[in-house]
Amino acid sequence: MDYAAFKKAYTDRGVDIARRIYLENQPAISIKKEKTAVANLEKIFSAVFSITYKKGFQAMSMRDLSTKTGMSLGALYAYFPGKKQLLAIIQAQGRAMIKEALETFTAEAQNPLENLRAAIRTHIFLSELFRPWFYFTFMEARNLRAGEFEAVRAMEEHTQALLTRILKQGEATGVFRQGNHDLTASMIKALQQEWYLKRWKYTRQKIGVDEFTDYVLAMVERFCLVEST
Amino acid sequence: MDYAAFKKAYTDRGVDIARRIYLENQPAISIKKEKTAVANLEKIFSAVFSITYKKGFQAMSMRDLSTKTGMSLGALYAYFPGKKQLLAIIQAQGRAMIKEALETFTAEAQNPLENLRAAIRTHIFLSELFRPWFYFTFMEARNLRAGEFEAVRAMEEHTQALLTRILKQGEATGVFRQGNHDLTASMIKALQQEWYLKRWKYTRQKIGVDEFTDYVLAMVERFCLVEST
DNA sequence: GTCTATACACAGATAGAC
DNA sequence: GTCTATCTGTGTATAGAC
Numbered sequence: 001m002d003y004a005a006f007k008k009a010y011t012d013r014g015v016d017i018a019r020r021i022y023l024e025n026q027p028a029i030s031i032k033k034e035k036t037a038v039a040n041l042e043k044i045f046s047a048v049f050s051i052t053y054k055k056g057f058q059a060m061s062m063r064d065l066s067t068k069t070g071m072s073l074g075a076l077y078a079y080f081p082g083k084k085q086l087l088a089i090i091q092a093q094g095r096a097m098i099k100e101a102l103e104t105f106t107a108e109a110q111n112p113l114e115n116l117r118a119a120i121r122t123h124i125f126l127s128e129l130f131r132p133w134f135y136f137t138f139m140e141a142r143n144l145r146a147g148e149f150e151a152v153r154a155m156e157e158h159t160q161a162l163l164t165r166i167l168k169q170g171e172a173t174g175v176f177r178q179g180n181h182d183l184t185a186s187m188i189k190a191l192q193q194e195w196y197l198k199r200w201k202y203t204r205q206k207i208g209v210d211e212f213t214d215y216v217l218a219m220v221e222r223f224c225l226v227e228s229t
Numbered sequence: 230m231d232y233a234a235f236k237k238a239y240t241d242r243g244v245d246i247a248r249r250i251y252l253e254n255q256p257a258i259s260i261k262k263e264k265t266a267v268a269n270l271e272k273i274f275s276a277v278f279s280i281t282y283k284k285g286f287q288a289m290s291m292r293d294l295s296t297k298t299g300m301s302l303g304a305l306y307a308y309f310p311g312k313k314q315l316l317a318i319i320q321a322q323g324r325a326m327i328k329e330a331l332e333t334f335t336a337e338a339q340n341p342l343e344n345l346r347a348a349i350r351t352h353i354f355l356s357e358l359f360r361p362w363f364y365f366t367f368m369e370a371r372n373l374r375a376g377e378f379e380a381v382r383a384m385e386e387h388t389q390a391l392l393t394r395i396l397k398q399g400e401a402t403g404v405f406r407q408g409n410h411d412l413t414a415s416m417i418k419a420l421q422q423e424w425y426l427k428r429w430k431y432t433r434q435k436i437g438v439d440e441f442t443d444y445v446l447a448m449v450e451r452f453c454l455v456e457s458t
Numbered sequence: 459g460t461c462t463a464t465a466c467a468c469a470g471a472t473a474g475a476c
Numbered sequence: 477g478t479c480t481a482t483c484t485g486t487g488t489a490t491a492g493a494c
Contacts, residue, residue: 207412
């Protein structure tokens with residue numbers, strides 16, 4: 001499976017993230033017509049990502065957001081209760097979406113090696129498809145309150161545990177070498193993260209997501225497999 | 230060389246970063262007595278790191294800084310011209326310090342493999358010794374102005390080129406396999422970065438810097454070496 | 459050198475007209 | 477639903493006493 005195939009498989013499911021946010025936060029949103037609400041929410045999120053990519057969320061003023069979306073200050077407050085809540089909403093929904101997608105697309109394959117490949121591919125491809133969400137989730141996690149930050153840590157441990165489990169299965173089956181699987185999982189996560197944290201570097205070097213992913217897989221497999229090809 | 234040895238070797242050189250900042254920015258600093266100036270600068274930097282680790286630089290107010298340092302608002306402005314300049318000073322000096330240290334401690338060894346090991350070790354050990362500086366440099370790079378950001382990119386490319394060169398030498402000598410050395414260098418950098426970006430994770434798992442470094446080296450070597458041990 | 463008191467700009471948020 | 481006008485807090489920065 002390459003990125004194009006993944007993208008098609010994902011978008012065919014027809015999950016609309018802005019719509020989901022609208023439905024789940026309806027009590028806090030005073031807009032009644034779903035269509036306009038969803039359309040404007042999309043405008044708002046995309047504006048937030050584009051502004052905060054350069055200056056960070058704290059430095060983004062509501063006036064910045066107003067200018068970028070073309071909506072007035074007053075109108076914005078009909079879509080979320082305040083700036084802090086906007087941050088929390090994006091973070092929470094971003095995590096939920098990522099978690100759900102990872103679980104859907106890493107459904108058990110035939111063997112540990114295929115499982116590992118699927119897990120790594122899915123994560124990187126997903127981070128390509130939702131790059132702004134991944135970048136935002138990582139860079140703005142600091143601005144969350146303690147309780148919300150706990151969710152970030154839980155998420156990190158969840159995805160790490162997913163990898164560790166696969167590695168252990170592989171060792172049991174005899175296809176992976178033994179080792180500190182938790183540390184190996186951390187290494188894999190670091191490599192995945194590189195793709196969305198330093199995207200500008202790869203754009204510049206003209207390295208695409210497929211090439212990058214294959215390289216990561218090659219490195220991980222050579223390290224993990226009992227017999228190197 | 231383990232971390233303890235590196236730390237000793239480094240500190241024995243007696244380079245005082247706060248003192249250097251004082252000397253190089255003397256025109257902008259109105260304090261005349263070197264001793265008090267350097268002592269207070271150290272207090273200021275350590276306060277900046279501790280506050281921004283949790284909320285980021287933009288969210289840190291001058292009043293926060295005043296409280297944490299125990300100095301008054303007015304006194305702070307005797308040490309730097311403004312908040313933006315404080316950011317620029319820390320970033321610039323942090324980069325200069327890192328670059329200088331990397332060059333000093335990765336002096337040419339006998340062969341490419343030893344060179345590679347030294348380069349990786351030095352980078353991780355240095356990021357352990359100056360963790361706040363590394364973390365700050367990465368996380369607050371966005372808040373720099375275009376011209377200053379160019380320096381960040383140049384630095385990234387500089388350290389990457391250093392690794393790429395070693396890998397090429399190794400291929401020429403026949404000890405390293407052939408491959409996309411630029412991509413390999415990127416992977417190595419991602420693994421090094423993991424150490425200071427997710428330090429809390431390893432503190433929690435009780436994994437020390439030596440163990441982490443050895444694991445990175447094992448992974449890189451298994452990938453790069455012609456013959457795996 | 460360091461303090462307190464204060465100037466002044468800009469932030470987030472709301473009220474009420476349309 | 478969306479706008480303009482405005483309230484109120486907080487931010488950076490400075491002046492001038494000590």
